[in-house]
């Protein structure tokens with residue numbers, strides 16, 4: 498879907514650059530309609546040269562004027578500062594999409610001090626290779642047309658889901674936002690298991706990565722719950738069941754469930770702290 502809109506990305510860091518790349522690569526936006534900002538001049542020049550787009554340093558205010566969509570991709574700690582800088586020039590006709598973790602739409606709406614449509618998005622790093630998972634949540638003033646726009650943007654870098662209950666965004670952050678880190682620990686451990694049994698590192702890494710990728714695709718493509726797919730690998734009295742027993746003994750399930758629960762709590766704590774600090 499070609500988006501005939503002008504887009505400004507505030508914060509062309511890891512995630513901002515990923516989105517920028519996705520938009521250009523998938524030809525969603527004309528290069529001349531895309532701009533980005535950074536805090537450091539050096540990075541700004543690098544981005545401008547690499548993607549041939551207009552970049553700004555220390556001047557988000559000028560950049561966001563007359564843009565249709567503003568993507569806020571800075572760290573949560575500086576969201577307030579950036580919004581203070583741009584709020585006077587932002588209008589209700591623009592759409593603000595924020596990917597800042599633990600930053601609610603109501604907080605952003607309050608900081609903006611006007612009825613600007615806001616959408617909160619939680620993408621993840623595999624977006625870098627178009628295999629991202631993004632969950633969108635509309636704010637009070639965002640309409641279906643705004644959601645469609647956000648879906649097109651994040652659809653360029655992976656799968657997109659929409660939720661209306663913003664309180665679930667902390668769990669989303671914990672599961673798909675932080676999830677790649679958990680997956681890498683599992684992958685790393687499987688690789689080490691293979692190496693321990695004599696496989697060369699490179700081969701062991703390939704086997705574990707492709708195995709997790711294949712297993713994930715089985716779930717996504719068939720819609721079958723992992724518990725049932727697991728049965729097909731587990732021959733009664735065979736080798737897999739012994740491995741599964743070791744996993745249970747090691748507490749892998751509880752560890753992963755607790756990781757998602759703990760991260761959800763942390764995300765909740767951080768969003769409360771941010772909102773309390775902003776009211777002081």
Ligand SMILES: NC(=O)c1ccc[n+]([C@@H]2O[C@H](COP(=O)([O-])OP(=O)(O)OC[C@H]3O[C@@H](n4cnc5c(N)ncnc54)[C@H](OP(=O)(O)O)[C@@H]3O)[C@@H](O)[C@H]2O)c1
Pocket residue numbers: 507508509510511512513534535536537538540541555557570571572573575579596597598599619620621622674
């Ligand atoms: N990484 C993830 O897995 C992930 C997943 C989902 C959501 N997020 C969210 O995405 C956001 C960005 O994370 P990230 O990992 O991409 O961080 P990052 O790589 O540090 O990128 C942040 C960028 O913001 C720029 N910046 C700082 N102050 C600015 C200002 N006043 N005006 C314009 N740009 C400014 C920085 O520029 P300089 O480099 O020049 O300082 C940097 O390029 C965070 O809010 C995070 O919660 C991250």
